[in-house]
Amino acid sequence: MSLALDLKSRDVDFLLLEAGDGHIDHPxxxxxxxxxxEFFRGWGLANRIRKAGWPDDHPLDIAWVTAVGGHEIYRIEFGTTGMRLPPDHTPEPEQVCPQHWLMPLLTESLGTHPDGPVRLRWRVDEIDQHDDGVTVTATVGDTGEVATVTAAYVVACDGANSPIRKRCGVPVRSHHRTQVFRNILFRAPRLRAQLGESAALVYFLTSPTMLRYPLRSMDGEALYRLTASGQDASAMRDAEELVRAAIALDTPVRxxxxxxxxxxxxxxxxxxxxxxxxAGDAAHTLSPSGGFGMNTGIADAANLGWKLAAVLAGWAGPGLLDSYExxxxxxxxxxxEQSNHNLRRTLRRELSPSIMLDNADGAAARSSLAAQLESGGVRREFDAPDIHFGYRYRSTLIVDDPTEKDTETWSTSALPGGRAPHVWIHPGMSTLDLFGRGFVLLSFQSSPNTERLQQAFAEYQIPLAICEIDQAxxxxxxxxxxxxxxPDGHVAWRGTDLPVNPETLANRVRGG
Ligand SMILES: Cc1cc2nc3c(=O)[nH]c(=O)nc-3n(C[C@H](O)[C@H](O)[C@H](O)COP(=O)(O)OP(=O)(O)OC[C@H]3O[C@@H](n4cnc5c(N)ncnc54)[C@H](O)[C@@H]3O)c2cc1C
Known part of the structure; x- marks a missing residue:
């Protein structure tokens, strides 16, 4: 869906074939x-995602508890969507918007057949590459009707099992041991009111014998999701029994x-x-601990969209598409690796058998765990701007800055390969709003060579906008x-003077 939004923003002619009907039952x-x-801001959807339904006054805190409504051991406070202070480094802090809200919103904004490019209930069965295109064979709806589509390129965003990746014979490398979990989605309509001030977004359970994974509020009202390990699942098979074990209050659940x-x-x-x-889970699957999975896929889409558009428009160099990988x-x-580190932190946590007790021993065990959590870096699982923003691309498209200083970090400067920083230009307008369609030259100092750079980009037909900014x-x-x-908001080059050979720079950034 993200790739489709990006392609749509670049006027690329495409179809999105989706086997499902667009509804998500189990987010x-x-x-x-x-x-x-930030990408959704660029695609014009950030405000709609913010208004999708998450209540502005629901705490975004993470709480470690013996059970929901039981003893609280430790809490990381994140305020509420309505009250939190925006961070300096982004105009778009994270937003709770579960998949069963997000997917229909994205589908609607793209448009379904006949008004838009999304074909729901089209299951891709076969894929056949030839010299000048790819032919896809799909089964449509329940009728069993078979349709074929020929396109210049296919991007398989078909999830962790990726039938297309398998058909193409591309293997996956497993980096760590696979584990089995169980997610139970349930409604508890009175729980939010019963919890009052002690409500949180995520409750990390701390049972020494079972249930040590999150129970999270999905919609800020009545919908919750409990994660249990395969072990918990076999020890207690009934889903409702597990949910009741996770909640200390007497409350109706379904x-x-x-x-x-x-x-x-x-x-x-x-x-x-x-x-x-x-792209997405078809290319990589990560542990959900950290919440990077979908975000890694969305950033794939932002990296790939402009490259595909450039190839189709004819200005891409021969290396542009390969730079995606x-x-x-x-x-x-x-x-x-960061997600797995977060997961191991939870798995390795030693939980005292007395932690659930309502006596002095229990209180001592809980304060010992609280001290462990305080010093154990648990915040990183929920607040890791360096993972979301800090990565830098190191491909032949990126020109290193030879004068880069070791002290520079992602949050303070435009390091080549990194995400260009956000700074407010005026209220409501971020530097990020300047990027998106083509390349942008930001100049904070006038240069006689600007025109030469413009000409060099024009010779390759690379879209370039010049933006002179007089703001310290x-x-x-x-x-x-x-x-x-x-176009994806990453820095390709920076320098004190514009290059003497702008043709070399222009050719390099287009993958020449
Ligand atoms: C418990 C859990 C919690 C998570 N929480 C988070 C989180 O908070 N934040 C986060 O960033 N990530 C999270 N993730 C990871 C996230 O869910 C995935 O990374 C993300 O959904 C992947 O998106 P995708 O579009 O690549 O694949 P999917 O969401 O799997 O979508 C693939 C689509 O392809 C379709 N499809 C499959 N085969 C075909 C075919 N043959 N023809 C046509 N269509 C086909 C499917 O119907 C499906 O709609 C979580 C994952 C889990 C398991």
Whole structure:
């Protein structure tokens, strides 16, 4: 869906074939991360996602508890959507918007057949690459009607099992052990009111014998999701029994669904084979601990969309499409390792058998765990701007800055390969709003060579906008008088003077 939004913003002619009917019964994703929200801002959807339904006054806190409504051990406070202070580094903080709200919203904004490019209930069965295109065979709806579509490229965004990736014979490498979990979705209509001030977004359970994973509020009202391990699932098979064990209060509950899933840490060995590319879970699956999974896929889409558009428009160099794998695969591996680190932190936690007791021993065990959590880096699982924003692309498209200083970090400067920083230009308008369609040259100092750079880009037909900015805080954040930013908002080049050979730079950023 994100790739479709990006392609649509670039006027690319495409179809999106989706086997499902557009509805999500059992939402996996709960929160849209801040970098993804920035992309949605660019695609014109951030405000709709913010208004999708999450209550402005519901706490976004993470609480470690013996059971929901039982003893609270530790809490990380994040305020509420309505009251939190926006961070300096982004105009778009993360937003709770579970998948059963997000997917229909994205589908509607793209449009379904006959008004839009989305074909729901089209299941891709076969894929056949030839010299000048790819032919896809799909089964449509319940009728069994078979349809074929021929396209210049196919991007397989068909999830962790990716039938298309398998058909293309691209193996995946598993980085860590697979584990089995169970997600139980349930309604508890009175729980929010019963919890009052002690409500949180996520409750980390701390039972020493079972249930040590999150129970989270999905919609801020009555819908919740409990994650249990495969072990918990076999010890207590009944879903309602597990939910009741996780909640200390007497409250009505109704189980809606109960799904077993495999937590895998896998990255495809290639992101491209000929005219077929892989994105999202088809390319990588990460542990949900950290909430990077969908966000990594959305950033794949933002990286790939402009490259495909450039190829189709005829200004891409021969290396542009291959740079997708070179740039995105290392990010998937790094996010996978961070997610696994978060998961191991939870798995390795030693929980005292007395932690559930309502006596002095229980209180001592709980304060010891609280001290452990305080010093154990648990916040990183929920607040990791360096993972969401800090990665830098290191491909042949990116020109290193030889004068880069070790002290520079992602949040303070426009390091080549990194995300160009956000600074407010005026209320409501961020530097990020300047990027999106073509390349942008940000100049904080006039240069006689600007026209030459413009000509060099024009010779390759690369879209380039020149943006002269006379604002000290923006200049300071960007660190050099001239910065070239790509259509995906990443810095391609920066320098004190515009290059003497602008043709070399223009050719390089287009993958020449
Ligand atoms: C419990 C859990 C919690 C998570 N929480 C978060 C979170 O908070 N934040 C986060 O960023 N990530 C989270 N994730 C990860 C996230 O759910 C995935 O990374 C994300 O959904 C992947 O999106 P995708 O579009 O690549 O794949 P999917 O969401 O799997 O979508 C693939 C689509 O392809 C369709 N399809 C499959 N085969 C075909 C075919 N042959 N023809 C046509 N269509 C086909 C399917 O119907 C499906 O709609 C979580 C994952 C789990 C398991």
């Amino acid at each position: 996996k994703v709960g929160t849209v991360g801040p970098r993804s929200m 189980v809606l669904s109960d799904a077993t899933w495999h937590l895998t840490h896998r990255v495809a060995e290639r992101y491209r084979t000929g005219r077929v590319l892989f 070179a740039e995105r695969m290392p990010v998937a591996v790094a996010s996978l 805080d923006v200049a300071q954040n960007y660190g050099r008088p001239h910065v070239v930013v790509r």
